[in-house]
Amino acid sequence: MVAQGPGPAARLAVEDRLYAALAVLRVVxxxxxxxxxxxxxxxxxxxxxxxxxxxxILLWTVVVQILYSVPxxxxxxxxxxxxxxxxxxxxxxxxxxxxxxxxxxPGFWVMCVVLAWAIHxxxxxxxxxxxxxxxxxxxxxxxAITQTNYSNIFLLLLGGAVVGYMCQTLQQMSAERAVAERRxxxxxxxxxxxxxxxxxxLQVLALVQRRGSESTGDxxxxxxxxxxxESALRALIHAQDTWSTSAxxxxxxxxxxxxxxxxxxxxxxxxxxxxRVTVATPGRAxxxxxxxxxxxxxxxxxxxxxxxxxxxxxxxxxxxxxxHGDRVVVSVRDEGPGxxxxxxxxARSQGRLxxxxxxxGRLDEIGxxxxxxxxxxxxxxxxxxxxxx
Amino acid sequence: xxxxxxxxxxxxxxxxLAASGLDVVAVAASGDEAITRFAASRPQxxxxxxxxxxxxxxxxxxTVLAQDPSARVLILSASGEQEDVLEALKAGATGYLVxxxxxxxxxxxxxxxxxGGTVFTPGLAGLVLGEFRRISDPANQRPETPELTxxxxxxxxMVAKGWGSKQIAERLFISHRTVQNHVQxxxxxxxxxxxxxxxxxxxEQGLDEVDxx
Numbered sequence: 045m046v047a048q049g050p051g052p053a054a055r056l057a058v059e060d061r062l063y064a065a066l067a068v069l070r071v072v073x074x075x076x077x078x079x080x081x082x083x084x085x086x087x088x089x090x091x092x093x094x095x096x097x098x099x100x101i102l103l104w105t106v107v108v109q110i111l112y113s114v115p116x117x118x119x120x121x122x123x124x125x126x127x128x129x130x131x132x133x134x135x136x137x138x139x140x141x142x143x144x145x146x147x148x149x150p151g152f153w154v155m156c157v158v159l160a161w162a163i164h165x166x167x168x169x170x171x172x173x174x175x176x177x178x179x180x181x182x183x184x185x186x187x188a189i190t191q192t193n194y195s196n197i198f199l200l201l202l203g204g205a206v207v208g209y210m211c212q213t214l215q216q217m218s219a220e221r222a223v224a225e226r227r228x229x230x231x232x233x234x235x236x237x238x239x240x241x242x243x244x245x246l247q248v249l250a251l252v253q254r255r256g257s258e259s260t261g262d263x264x265x266x267x268x269x270x271x272x273x274e275s276a277l278r279a280l281i282h283a284q285d286t287w288s289t290s291a292x293x294x295x296x297x298x299x300x301x302x303x304x305x306x307x308x309x310x311x312x313x314x315x316x317x318x319x320r321v322t323v324a325t326p327g328r329a330x331x332x333x334x335x336x337x338x339x340x341x342x343x344x345x346x347x348x349x350x351x352x353x354x355x356x357x358x359x360x361x362x363x364x365x366x367x368h369g370d371r372v373v374v375s376v377r378d379e380g381p382g383x384x385x386x387x388x389x390x391a392r393s394q395g396r397l398x399x400x401x402x403x404x405g406r407l408d409e410i411g412x413x414x415x416x417x418x419x420x421x422x423x424x425x426x427x428x429x430x431x432x433x
Numbered sequence: 434x435x436x437x438x439x440x441x442x443x444x445x446x447x448x449x450l451a452a453s454g455l456d457v458v459a460v461a462a463s464g465d466e467a468i469t470r471f472a473a474s475r476p477q478x479x480x481x482x483x484x485x486x487x488x489x490x491x492x493x494x495x496t497v498l499a500q501d502p503s504a505r506v507l508i509l510s511a512s513g514e515q516e517d518v519l520e521a522l523k524a525g526a527t528g529y530l531v532x533x534x535x536x537x538x539x540x541x542x543x544x545x546x547x548x549g550g551t552v553f554t555p556g557l558a559g560l561v562l563g564e565f566r567r568i569s570d571p572a573n574q575r576p577e578t579p580e581l582t583x584x585x586x587x588x589x590x591m592v593a594k595g596w597g598s599k600q601i602a603e604r605l606f607i608s609h610r611t612v613q614n615h616v617q618x619x620x621x622x623x624x625x626x627x628x629x630x631x632x633x634x635x636x637e638q639g640l641d642e643v644d645x646x
Contacts, residue, residue: 254535
C-alpha cells in the first residue's frame with residue numbers, strides 16, 4: 045500500500061496498541077505454560093531435553109516480545125519464523141512425553157502466534173495461522189482426537205478469525221477518523237484563509253464604492269457595481285457562518301429530528317434583498333421551518349416590490365428581523381408617500397387582490413399576522429409569526 | 434488617530450479627516466502600534482478597523498479606554514463579522530460605521546462621537562436588540578441583568594428600521610437630545626452588563642481560591 049494521507053499511520057498506531065496488549069497476554073500464557081510444565085513434570089519422559097525445549101521457548105518468547113514491539117521489525121520473516129517455532133514446539137511433544145500424550149508441550153502458548161497473525165493480516169491471517177497450528181496439533185497426536193482436542197482447535201480457529209476481523213474493523217475506523225480529522229483541519233484552515241481574503245476584498249470594494257460615489261460617469265457606475273458585489277459577498281460570508289453553526293447542531297440532533305427542514309431566516313434575508321435595502325438581524329441564526337422561511341421571504345419580497353412600484357426603483361428600504369423567542373417579527377419600512385387613507389378598503393371592495401392582501405394571505409397560511417402602518421412618513425409592514433417550540 | 438492595516442484605507446481616511454479641518458495626530462497599522470501611539474499622542478477619537486494584526490480591534494478598544502476613559506472609539510469596519518462589532522461595543526466603543534459609508538457620513542460620525550454622542554447603524558441596533566433579548570432570556574437571567582425600558586426599546590427598534598434621530602424625535606414628540614440619550618443609555622447598560630459579567634467570571638475563575646494557596 046502506498047503511504048498516502050493519515051490512513052496508514054492510523055492503522056499502524058492501532059497495530060502498535062494491539063501488539064502492546066498481546067505482549068501482556070504473551071507474558072500471562074508463558075507463565076501459565078511454565079507453571080503447567082512444572083506441575084506435570086512427571087509426564088515428561090526426557091527431563092533433560094524437556095528443559096532444553098522449555099528454555100528455547102522462553103528465549104524465543106523474549107525475542108519476539110522485543111521484535112514485535114518495533115513496527116519496522118515486524119517483517120513477514122518474523123511472522124513465518126514465529127509460526128515455524130510454534131509448530132516445532134508442538135512437534136516435540138510425542139518425543140518429550142509418551143506417544144499417547146494429552147496436552148502438548150507449549151499448551152496455550154500457541155495462541156500468541158495466531159493472534160499476532162490476526163493483528164497483522166486480519167481475519168485471513170488469523171485463520172491461516174490457526175489452521176497451521178491446529179494441523180500440527182492433530183498430526184503429532186497418534187491417539188484418536190478427543191472432544192476436548194476438537195473444542196480447542198475449534199476455539200483457536202474461531203478466535204483467530206474473530207480477533208482478526210475486529211482488528212481490521214478497528215484499523216478501518218481509526219483510519220476513517222484520521223481522514224475526517226484531517227479534512228476538518230483543512231476546512232478550518234481554508235475558512236481562516238478565506239476570512240483574510242474576504243476581508244481584503246471587502247475593503248477594496250468599499251474603497252472603490254466610496255471613490256465612485258465622489259465622482260461621476262464611469263467611475264460612479266464602477267462604484268455602484270462595487271457596492272453590489274460588496275453586499276453580495278457580505279451576505280455570502282454571513283450565510284456561510286450561520287450554515288456552519290447550524291450544520292453542527294443539526295448533526296448532533298436526535299435522529300428523529302429532520303435537520304434539513306429548518307432554515308436560517310437571518311442569513312436568507314441578507315442574501316435575498318437588494319443593495320438599496322438595509323437589513324438588521326439579531327446577529328445569530330434564526331432557525332425556522334423551511335416553509336415558514338420561504339413564505340416570509342415571499343412576503344418580504346412582495347413588500348419590497350411595493351416599495352419599488354410606489355416609491356421608486358432606487359428608493360431605500362429597511363428590514364428588521366427580531367427573534368422574541370415565542371414569535372419572530374419582520375418589519376419592512378420605506379420612506380414613500382404612504383398609502384392613501386381608504387385605498388386598501390377601496391381595492392378590496394372592488395375585488396382586486398392587491399399586493400397587501402397577497403401579503404396578508406401568505407402570513408395567514410403560516411398562522412401569522414401582517415399589519416401595516418402608513419402615514420406621511422412612509423409605510424411600515426410588520427409580519428409576525430408565532431413559533432411553536 | 435486612524436488605525437487600519439490597509440495603507441490605502443488609512444491614507445484615504447486620514448486625507449478626508451485632514452481635509453475637513455480635523456487634526457490627525459497619529460496613524461497605526463497594527464494593534465501594538467495603536468496602543469503605543471495612543472499613549473504618546475493622546476487622541477480624542479480613535480477611528481479603528483477591527484481586523485488588524487494582533488491585538489485585534491476589541492483588545493485595542495479595551496486597552497486605550499482603560500488608559501484614557503475620556504477618549505472615544507469609532508469602529509470603521511469592512512468585516513462581515515457582526516459578533517466582533519458587538520464585542521467592541523461592549524468593550525466601550527461608542528460608534529460603528531461600515532467602510533462603504535460616504536465621506537460625509539464618516540466626518541459626521543467622527544464629530545458626533547467626539548462630542549460624546551453615539552453612532553449606530555440600523556444593523557448595529559438590530560444586534561444590540563438581539564443581545565438584550567438574549568441576556569433577558571429566562572434561561573440566562575441573573576438578578577442584576579439590565580433591561581431596556583419600553584422607550585429605549587422603541588427608539589432602538591426605530592434606529593434598526595432606519596429612522597434618523599431627527600425623524601424619531603418628530604415621530605415620538607421628544608427632543609433630539611432625548612433620542613440620543615436613549616441610545617446612549619442602551620449602550621451604557623450593555624457595557625455595564627459586560628463589566629459585571631467579566632467580574633463574575635474573574636471570581637468564578639478562582640479569585641477566592643487565592644486565600645487558600
